[in-house]
Structures are given as structure tokens and as C-alpha cells.
Amino acid sequence: MSPEKTTAPKRKEEPLLECPECGELAVSTKLTTHTFDYGHGKEAVQITATLPLRVCGHCEFEYYDKEGQDARHEAVCRHLGVMTPTEIRRLREDLGLSRAEFADLTGLGDATVARWERGALIQNTGNDRYLRLLGSHKNVDHLRKALSV
Numbered sequence: 313m314s315p316e317k318t319t320a321p322k323r324k325e326e327p328l329l330e331c332p333e334c335g336e337l338a339v340s341t342k343l344t345t346h347t348f349d350y351g352h353g354k355e356a357v358q359i360t361a362t363l364p365l366r367v368c369g370h371c372e373f374e375y376y377d378k379e380g381q382d383a384r385h386e387a388v389c390r391h392l393g394v395m396t397p398t399e400i401r402r403l404r405e406d407l408g409l410s411r412a413e414f415a416d417l418t419g420l421g422d423a424t425v426a427r428w429e430r431g432a433l434i435q436n437t438g439n440d441r442y443l444r445l446l447g448s449h450k451n452v453d454h455l456r457k458a459l460s461v
């Protein structure tokens with residue numbers, strides 16, 4: 313349940329999860345390559361992502377959970393060339409700002425930023441570029457100075 317995502321190459325002895333189907337503590341994780349359609353009409357593309365598939369060793373039920381949805385969302389962001397939810401949260405945390413403080417400073421909506429960080433909404437190109445500029449402390453200082461006049 314930790315919001316932290318590590319990129320450690322080897323997970324050691326991951327505890328088994330409880331199966332939502334049979335209730336046994338027998339679910340392990342298998343990394344799988346998953347291809348899905350994204351977009352409509354002329355802009356429709358196929359995106360391939362590595363997702364953690366949960367597999368029950370007891371009843372053989374297979375499913376994707378929140379972590380799988382997040383990985384899928386990140387693949388879409390990478391396809392669109394925009395920052396991922398994790399990158400946005402990290403950017404804000406690097407500035408040492410709470411979401412409310414970040415919203416105050418940037419003029420972005422608090423609820424909107426929360427949706428971007430949760431992966432419920434993808435920022436448009438203009439906002440994505442604004443966010444990237446905010447990744448520079450120099451730009452943030454510049455903004456702070458301009459606002460304090």
C-alpha cells in the first residue's frame with residue numbers, strides 16, 4: 313500500500329496477496345507485456361507496457377489491480393510525451409510544497425493537480441510544459457519574485 317515506487321531490479325520474497333476470487337493467500341505477481349488500444353479514429357495507436365499481473369496459485373484467477381492501472385497510465389503518458397503522475401508529484405515534493413501551496417504559487421487548481429498526481433486526468437500540452445518549467449528552481453524563484461511585487 314506504499315505510495316513509493318521503487319525500481320529495484322529484484323524483489324525479494326514478496327508476500328503473497330489475498331485472492332479476491334477464492335480468498336486464499338496465494339497470489340503472486342508476474343510481469344507481463346500487455347498491448348492495448350489507445351485513442352480514437354486516426355489517432356488510435358497500440359501501446360505496449362509491462363504490467364504486474366496478479367496470479368492466484370490456488371484457483372488460477374488472474375487480474376490487474378491499482379499498480380497495474382498506474383503502470384498502464386504511465387505508458388499512456390510516455391506515449392503522449394507528458395509527465396507521469398509520479399514525476400509531477402516528485403516535482404512538487406522537490407519544491408517542498410504541499411498541494412495547496414503548489415496550487416497557490418502556480419495558479420493551478422488544487423483539485424486538478426490532485427487528479428494529475430492520481431492519474432485520474434492527463435494534463436494538456438500547455439500545462440505539461442508549464443510543469444516542466446516549474447522543475448527549474450530558477451524559474452520558481454522568478455515566479456515567487458514576480459508575485460511578491
Ligand SMILES: [Zn+2]
Nearest residue numbers: 331334368371
Ligand atoms: Zn484464488
